[in-house]
Amino acid sequence: MARSLDGLVLAPVADQAPGQVGTRTRFTYHEKDGEVWAEYTGGDVVRGHLVGTREGDRLDFRYVQLKGDGTTSSGHCVSTVVELPDGRVRLEESWEWESQAGSGTSVVEQVTAHEH
Template structure:
């Protein structure tokens, strides 16, 4: 099993649709006994939270976020944890909004210490 995500900071490798999570967004992950949660912010996202579970290399969580325009949105995501050759972690994500139409895939990767 891949190492714990606890304390890791991850960032999207590409921008999503306008007004959503993008390369300026930082996710700070926490993990304990099969539970995962994270806070995220940056770009158009003022504040976001995700909470869910980890079984092996699969994360299953729901997310909620507040955008700069004052709107909120929520959805469901399933991610696969991948160990990169340089020792960092990547999450390959498949997500779907529940509060609005839309779905897609994204990739977030652990930042190196000088990128924080």
């Protein structure tokens, strides 16, 4: 099993559709006893939170976010935790909005201290 996500900062490797998370978004993860949660902000996202569980290398969580235009949205995501050859962590995500239409996949990777 890959190491704990607690305290890691991750960022998307590519921009999603306009108005969604992108390469400027930063996710700060926390993990304890099978629970995972994170705060995220950056790009079009003013404030976002996610909360869920980890079982092995599988994360299952729901997310809510506030965008710069004052709208809110929420969805569900399942991610696989992958450890990269250089020791960083990657999450391979499959997500679906629940408050609006749309679904897709994305990849976020751990950023090093100088990239925060």
